[in-house]
Every structure is written in C-alpha cells, then in structure tokens.
Amino acid sequence: MSTNLLDWANADDPAGRLHYMDSLDNGADGFQPLRLAIVDNDPLTVKLLAQAVPRWVPGVQVMWYTQSGGDAARKCTNPELAPDILMLDMSLNDGESGLDVCRLIRSDTDKVPVLGITSFSLTYYAAKLAAAGAQGLATKSDSSMMSLAISRLRRGGTFSPVSGVQFETTEEAHRRIISEPASTRPKLSAQEARILDLLSQGRKYAQIAEEFGVTESSIRTQSHRAVKKLNANTLSQAIAIWVTGTWQ
Numbered sequence: 001m002s003t004n005l006l007d008w009a010n011a012d013d014p015a016g017r018l019h020y021m022d023s024l025d026n027g028a029d030g031f032q033p034l035r036l037a038i039v040d041n042d043p044l045t046v047k048l049l050a051q052a053v054p055r056w057v058p059g060v061q062v063m064w065y066t067q068s069g070g071d072a073a074r075k076c077t078n079p080e081l082a083p084d085i086l087m088l089d090m091s092l093n094d095g096e097s098g099l100d101v102c103r104l105i106r107s108d109t110d111k112v113p114v115l116g117i118t119s120f121s122l123t124y125y126a127a128k129l130a131a132a133g134a135q136g137l138a139t140k141s142d143s144s145m146m147s148l149a150i151s152r153l154r155r156g157g158t159f160s161p162v163s164g165v166q167f168e169t170t171e172e173a174h175r176r177i178i179s180e181p182a183s184t185r186p187k188l189s190a191q192e193a194r195i196l197d198l199l200s201q202g203r204k205y206a207q208i209a210e211e212f213g214v215t216e217s218s219i220r221t222q223s224h225r226a227v228k229k230l231n232a233n234t235l236s237q238a239i240a241i242w243v244t245g246t247w248q
Contacts, residue, residue: 034154037083038065039072039101040117041093045140049087057147067093069101076105076112083112085153088134090118090125097193099125099132103177106133110174113153117146121201126162133173137161188242192226195219196242199235 036053040046046065054060063083066072069092075081086105090098102114114134118125122137129137136159138149149159158167168176188196191212198208205223209216223235232238 032059034060034150035063035084036060036087036150037063037072037075037085038087039067039069039092039098040065040087040089041067041091042089043067045089049140052143053087053146053150056143057150060150069096069098073101073104073108077108082109085150086112086114087117088114090116090120090129091194099128102129102132102134106170106173107177110171113156113170115146115149115153115159120197122161124197124201126160126165130160130165130167133168133170133177135159135167135170135173137167188226188229189222192222192229193242195223196226196239199223200239200243 034057038046038049038053040049046067050062050065054062064075064081066075069088072086072088076083076086088098088102092098092101098116098118102116105112105114113136116125116129116134116137117140118137119140122139126137135153135157136149138146138159138161140146145161149161152159156169158169160167167173195208198211205216205219209219212219223238226242227233227235227238230238230241232241
C-alpha cells in the first residue's frame with residue numbers, strides 16, 4: 001500500500017510503519033534511536049518528511065534537515081552532526097545535483113549510509129546513484145518502500161528497487177571512489193541536468209516549462225547551453241551523451 005506525503009504526515013499508523021515493523025527480526029533491532037537527516041530542495045516537502053518519517057518508522061529521530069546539498073555534505077563529515085542515515089533528494093537547487101553531493105560525501109567518509117529519494121524514475125537514477133556511492137534508492141510517495149529501505153540501511157545493508165542494480169556498503173563504495181581517477185564529467189547546472197533527464201524520458205519543452213514555472217524559450221536556451229557544454233552537435237546527441245555518460 002502506498003500513500004502520498006500529505007497522507008504520511010496525517011496518518012496515525014501508515015502502511016510504511018506496519019511494513020517496517022513486520023520486517024524487524026523479532027525485535028533484534030531493539031528500536032535503538034536512529035539519527036536521520038534529510039535533504040530536499042522543496043521547503044514544504046523537507047518539513048513534511050521530517051514530520052512523517054518518525055511517525056511511521058519506530059525509533060527515528062530527525063537530527064536536522066536542509067535544502068542545501070553542500071550544507072549536508074559538511075555536516076556528514078562532522079562527527080557531532082553526522083547522522084546514522086542521510087535521505088538525499090536527487091533534484092536540488094542552485095547548481096547542485098544529488099548524485100554529485102552523494103559522491104562528495106562518499107569520497108570523504110565510509111560512514112553515513114545515503115538513501116536517495118525521488119519523485120521521478122527509479123530506473124533512471126538507480127545505477128547512477130549506486131555509482132555515486134549511495135546505499136539505496138526509494139520513491140518519496142511510497143511509504144512501504146522507504147520504511148523497508150531504512151530498515152535495510154540501519155542494519156548496514158543496502159536496498160535496490162530496480163532489478164539488476166546493486167548498491168554497495170559504505171565501506172565498499174568509499175574504497176572504490178577514492179581509488180577512481182578524477183571525474184571528467186561536464187559541469188551542468190542542476191536545471192540543465194534535469195532538463196536533459198526529462199527530455200530523455202520523452203517530455204516536451206512545453207511540459208518541462210510548465211513544471212519549472214518558466215517560459216518554453218528559457219527551457220530551449222538551457223538545453224542548447226547543455227549541448228555546448230557536452231560538446232555535442234545536436235540535442236539528441238547531448239541527451240545520449242548525458243544518459244550514457246560517454247563524455248570525452
């Protein structure tokens with residue numbers, strides 16, 4: 001059973017809490033306090049999540065929440081502020097990418113499991129997020145999925161909602177990332193990256209403009225800027241480069 005975020009905040013015993021309780025192995029968890037932190041670009045959503053999660057996951061205490069990925073990365077490397085699990089939105093503001101924030105955190109520490117959260121395609125994000133060093137991914141609107149993911153991560157495991165995609169533990173991901181050469185990934189703004197993501201899913205300029213609350217010409221301008229940054233000849237080529245990661 002799935003519920004939306006407003007339902008989570010108002011429900012006395014949502015499906016996610018029941019699912020999570022059923023997943024406990026005879027109380028071995030002991031309902032030890034779990035220090036959780038949340039990053040989401042939307043001020044209303046992050047506040048609703050902070051209210052909802054402790055109501056449907058036993059023992060959760062929200063340490064802090066923020067709209068800034070940079071702020072979250074700094075806190076995750078501070079022993080006094082680092083949470084037991086970080087819930088990280090994939091779509092952030094001000095040129096930030098949830099994928100980049102995750103990779104930054106994982107390159108700095110082999111602690112703090114990262115659970116990616118999104119309202120968009122899990123299939124699109126899963127492999128990319130695993131490569132960025134996260135331990136799982138869940139849909140914001142599915143309380144059962146999120147509670148099960150938190151249960152897995154709090155025990156030191158991982159959670160993948162997409163067949164064929166495996167996430168690593170924090171230690172495994174940290175070792176891999178610090179051994180990799182410096183990334184040559186082009187630096188697109190968060191909005192440019194999101195536009196290419198949506199175009200790759202078949203969305204039209206007008207639909208994207210309506211979602212972002214801007215004009216269609218603004219979306220076209222940003223997509224053409226992304227084409228140049230990716231050294232592509234056409235928008236189709238830029239989308240292919242971005243989705244497959246075959247930049248030069």
